[in-house]
Amino acid sequence: MSSLDKLRATFAESLGLPVSEVSDDLTYNTIAQWDSVAHMALIAALEDAFDVLIETEDVIDMSSFAKAKAILTKYGIGFDA
Amino acid sequence: MLDGKVVWITGASRGIGRAIALACAAEGARTVLVAREQAHLQDVAEAIRGLHAPEPILLDYDITDLRAVGAAFSQVHKETRRLDALVNNAGIMQDALLGMVSADQIQQTFSVNVFALLYHMQYASRLMARRQAGSIINISSIIGRFGNSGQTVYGASKAAVIGATQSAAKELAPQGIRVNAIAPGFIQTDMVRQLASDKFDERLASVRMGRIGTPEDIAQAAVFLASDRSSYVTGQILGVDGAMVV
Numbered sequence: 001m002s003s004l005d006k007l008r009a010t011f012a013e014s015l016g017l018p019v020s021e022v023s024d025d026l027t028y029n030t031i032a033q034w035d036s037v038a039h040m041a042l043i044a045a046l047e048d049a050f051d052v053l054i055e056t057e058d059v060i061d062m063s064s065f066a067k068a069k070a071i072l073t074k075y076g077i078g079f080d081a
Numbered sequence: 082m083l084d085g086k087v088v089w090i091t092g093a094s095r096g097i098g099r100a101i102a103l104a105c106a107a108e109g110a111r112t113v114l115v116a117r118e119q120a121h122l123q124d125v126a127e128a129i130r131g132l133h134a135p136e137p138i139l140l141d142y143d144i145t146d147l148r149a150v151g152a153a154f155s156q157v158h159k160e161t162r163r164l165d166a167l168v169n170n171a172g173i174m175q176d177a178l179l180g181m182v183s184a185d186q187i188q189q190t191f192s193v194n195v196f197a198l199l200y201h202m203q204y205a206s207r208l209m210a211r212r213q214a215g216s217i218i219n220i221s222s223i224i225g226r227f228g229n230s231g232q233t234v235y236g237a238s239k240a241a242v243i244g245a246t247q248s249a250a251k252e253l254a255p256q257g258i259r260v261n262a263i264a265p266g267f268i269q270t271d272m273v274r275q276l277a278s279d280k281f282d283e284r285l286a287s288v289r290m291g292r293i294g295t296p297e298d299i300a301q302a303a304v305f306l307a308s309d310r311s312s313y314v315t316g317q318i319l320g321v322d323g324a325m326v327v
Contacts, residue, residue, distance in 0.1 A: 040207070040210070043207070044207065044210060044211055048211070051159075052155070053151065053154055053155035053158050053204075055147075055148065055151045056147060056151060056200075056203055056204070057147075
């Protein structure tokens with residue numbers, strides 16, 4: 001599984017969404033499933049999936065799926081197609 | 082009481098922090114010890130080895146630097162994969178009359194006593210939430226509960242610790258994470274040893290039990306709060322002060 005597929009799958013599982021609904025424009029607090037409580041669970045799931053510990057500022061900054069890709073890239077995760 | 086548990090202790094090189102580290106290790110915990118004074122911390126590590134307790138992890142980072150705190154938690158997480166208890170013990174006390182406290186002193190006191198404590202609670206609670214269990218123990222002070230002349234800034238910072246403890250206890254309870262504070266009274270530490278003898282006697286007279294507390298008195302309370310014996314205790318401020326009146 002590519003990193004991008006793993007990221008999509010983690011978002012889908014954490015937020016209870018079909019993978020097909022996980023796209024770059026999926027944004028925090030615009031759907032009921034992605035509230036602040038779900039956000040913390042999502043962060044934990046991403047940390048487990050990619051074996052990183054995300055800094056507090058990045059937790060706050062991770063406001064969309066696209067942003068998650070950009071942030072995880074800083075932690076050495078590659079998302080080339 | 083703490084077999085298999087990982088306990089993170091800030092300010093672990095001397096005084097109350099050292100006693101907490103030794104008491105937790107004696108109960109079987111693997112300790113993560115944080116201090117800037119590495120020589121003193123090595124002494125604590127040696128004492129722990131003498132107890133045949135699990136090898137401690139020794140860390141030296143600026144607890145007031147959020148990035149450094151994050152890096153420390155990342156390092157320990159990779160090594161231990163669990164965190165059972167955090168003891169936010171590191172603190173500073175600078176007595177001064179209110180009109181003579183500098184802005185720098187206020188900033189420094191809150192950076193160490195409050196901001197650093199919050200940073201550690203943030204990371205610790207995230208790791209603990211994964212296992213739906215954990216215990217955060219914040220060291221406040223009797224001064225934070227009742228106040229004292231010449232200690233307005235210190236008292237304010239330790240009262241903030243109480244507010245943080247009680248709020249976090251409510252927020253984190255659904256995730257199985259307990260948050261409590263210990264409020265020590267007059268305890269035999271390096272800070273107390275610097276007191277003039279008349280001040281020492283004055284404070285001792287205010288302790289109804291008639292003796293100064295020891296770091297071990299605090300450490301035993303911390304072990305209880307870190308252990309499963311306090312599994313239904315959260316949001317509490319435990320005074321360990323021999324009925325001191327301030």
